[in-house]
Amino acid sequence: DDLAHVERRITVVGAGLAGALFATLLARRGWQVDVHEKRGDPRLKGYEGGRSINLALAERGRHALRLAGADPAVMSHAVMMRGRMVHFADGHAALQRYGKDDSEVIWSVHRGELNISLLDIAERAGVNVHFHRTLQGVDFEGRRARFVDERNGELHELEFETLVGADGAGSSLRAAMAAEIELGERSEFLDHSYKELEIPPDADGGFRMEPNALHIWPRGRSMCIALPNDERTFTVTLFLPNHDVADVAGGPPRGPSFASVADGAAARELFAREFPDALPLVPALEHDFEANPTGVLGTLYLDTWQLDDRAVLLGDAAHAMVPFHGQGMNCAFEDCVALAEHLDGTADRAAAFAAFQAERLPNARAIQAMALENYLEMRDRVDDDDYLLQRELEQALALRHPDRFMPRYSMVSFHRFPYAMAYERGRVQRELLVELTRGHDTLDTLDWDVADALVLARLAPLPAHD
Ligand code: FAD
Structure with a gap:
């Protein structure tokens, strides 16, 4: 094909969750990928990450893992989570299922094991991973990046065509880009x-x-x-x-x-x-x-994720979020698939990055907002009576109108609808639930004809999905 003769090389900063997966996706498409990681190789000395030991993996994350050939290795260590086991103040506990049955669940995975699986798969795909290389500074004019080995202070300078920032919420690449252009960065x-x-x-x-x-x-x-x-x-x-x-x-x-x-x-x-x-x-x-x-815990917003064809950010480096929807990694994995596709589809990297940002930024904003909302829901609402009645109605309407009414949690966790779509439909559905349950203590007194009519009037059929 037209692009086959173009030499396709790229330099990734960070071999965490997104960096290792993104590198694999490109290497499998024939790219030459170098990844520079601040930490040591977790396969030699044990995982140094320490914090947030396990993560909830959902369908969008699994989809990306499947594309990288990583799903079987990761799933062999995963523990199924069917729902929330709510421990009430009076001491009793009750399971609130996430989905309709065991086909709709999320998975608990160990961050260190996951990172190790992804590094193994990246290297098998031909990625060169360089450990103990902390990005320290970038000369964008000369396209040279400086890395330091924090154990001995040794410096490594190298030329790059493009830097991909998968170096997490405290991204050094982002800081270097911000010295060149206004990124519109703010953290809350x-x-x-x-x-x-x-x-x-x-x-x-x-x-x-x-x-x-x-x-x-x-x-x-x-x-x-x-x-x-x-x-x-x-x-x-x-x-x-x-x-x-x-x-x-x-x-x-x-x-x-x-x-x-x-x-x-x-x-x-x-x-x-x-x-x-x-x-x-x-x-x-x-x-x-x-x-x-x-x-x-914070949310990082940027207006710009790219510096022309020289640098682009993904994952937490671009849009860190609070963890209450368990979607930060899942979203980062979806970024990896999108960026690999845009890059692989054209020789114009600046255009590929712009298209990537146009696709992903609105979706990142939507999941950031949903993660913040979920915080209040988990803390204050899961043991509330009117919340429980709304949940009951939500499930009933999902059964009556499977082509139109899908709980927001399901759209986010069990499917790959764009986050922005899940957010918008979720808002309409929430209004419906509040309206229909107002003044009711049970669903027995509900007028189902009115409920059905409202669903048909306000919710278009869902797009085709798997
Ligand atoms: P990271 O995983 O942070 O990886 C960044 C990598 O870059 C690291 O390896 C780091 O060492 C390296 N690096 C950093 N600086 C440099 C540098 N200067 N040079 C070279 N390398 C560098 N998400 C979910 O989907 N589900 C969950 O259940 C979930 N729970 C969470 C719970 C908590 C408490 C927290 C804090 C987060 C949670 N997340 C969850 C979010 C998830 O951890 C992140 O979204 C995900 O790790 C982002 O991946 P990343 O690769 O972008 O960044």
Whole structure:
């Protein structure tokens, strides 16, 4: 074909989740790909990443893994999560299924194992991965990039045609691009942060709770979640406000918060009060609370992801988001597929990057917004009566109108509809649910003719999908 004679070389910064997958997709299309990664090779010394030990993998992420030939390796370590196991304040727990059956589930995967699988597959596809290379500076004029080996300060300078920034939320490439052009960068941090804790296996080496669920303890101001790992542990994430806050303007500030829950003993008191059923499951609570770092949560918005044909950003480097929809990696993987397709389709890289950004930026904005909304839903709503009634109606309408009404969570997690479409249809559906359940305590009193008519009037049929 026309492009076959063009030499296709590219330099990727970051061999995290997106960098390793993107490199594989291009290498499989015959590109020569070099990846430069700040950390050491996790296959030699163990994974140094540390934080957010497991991640929820959904259909869009799996689709990208399939295209890279990585799905079987990743799925061999994955644990199925059928729904949210909500642990109520009175001590009882109930499973809220995510989908209609076990064909509609999400998967818990270990970040370190996933990264290792992706690196293996990248190298097998012919990608050159260079470890201990931290991007330090870029001379865009001369198309030269400078990397440093942080162990000994050794510098490596190299020429590039194009740099792809897969170097995460704190992207060095983004900082270098921002020195050349205005990227329209802004970050919004939540006034909540997180801490990771561990539930080890029980005495017989088994799981201490139901393994096939994402556990949630919603308590309004505070929240815990727990995801299963295939070694029969759970990673617990505790979310708390940064500071004590007043219930009403001018009122006395109250906890819990990371400011007032300052040490392991205070964390134990918090668990005894708010999450008593979880307390006996976290034997090293004091240690984990004091030894693990407190992570901040924020959303990164950029107006521009590209510097003509010389650089482009993807994944967290372009659009980090809060983790409450479990979609940051899934979105980053979708970026990889889109960018590989745009790049492979033309010799004009600036045009490919512009087309990539035009396709992906509105979708990134939509999932960023949905992730923020999901935070409030998980914290405050999953144990509410009117929320539960709306969910019941949502499921009923999805059964009555499978071609038109699909829960937003399903559009995002079990299908690959553009995020922006899921966001917009989700907004229309939410209004419908609120309107139809207003004044009702049960669905028995609902007028189904009115409900059906509203669905037909307001929701166009869904596009064809798999
Ligand atoms: P990263 O995974 O951060 O990779 C960046 C890589 O670049 C790293 O390897 C890093 O070492 C390297 N690097 C950094 N700087 C340089 C440099 N200067 N030079 C060279 N290399 C560099 N997403 C989900 O889909 N599901 C979830 O359940 C989920 N849960 C989450 C929970 C928490 C608490 C958090 C914080 C995030 C969660 N996410 C989740 C989001 C997900 O972690 C990110 O979206 C994903 O890791 C983005 O991949 P990335 O490759 O863009 O960045």
